[in-house]
Amino acid sequence: MLNIVGVALIATFLAIIIKEQKPTFALLLVLFVGASIFLFLMDQISAVIHMIERIAVNANVNLIYVETILKIIGIAYIAEFAAHITRDAGQGAIAAKVELAAKILILTMAIPILTIIIETVLTMVPKATGM
DSSP states (O other): OHHHHHHHHHHHHHHHHHHHHOHHHHHHHHHHHHHHHHHHTHHHHHHHHHHHHHHHHHTTOOHHHHHHHHHHHHHHHHHHHHHHHHHHTTOHHHHHHHHHHHHHHHHHHHHHHHHHHHHHHHHHSOOOOOO
C-alpha cells in the first residue's frame, strides 16, 4: 500500500506542476498512473476472485450467480474509475452518464438473481388456505 500511496502522491505533485504548462500531459499522467495502479493490483484481484469461486463451489452455489455478482462488482469499479477520470478532465456531464449507464447495466444483470431470490422466498412461504 505504501508503494501505491507513494506513486499516487508523486504523480499528484507532478500533475499539479505540469497542469499549469501542459494540461493534456497532466491528464495523460493521471491516466497512466491510474492504469498502472490497477494493473499492479491485478494479482490481488485475481486471488480474491478465485477465493470467492472456491467458497461458492464448497457451498454448492451455482457459479453462474457468483460470476454475475463478480461482473456487477467489476462494472461498478470500472465505472467509478472512468467517472473519476472524466471528472478530473473537467467533464462532469460525461461522468454522470457513465455512472448512469453502469447503474442500468447492474440493474439489468441483477434481475435474474432477484427473480431467483423472490421465487425461492415464495416457495418457502406457506400458501394460504381458503376458509
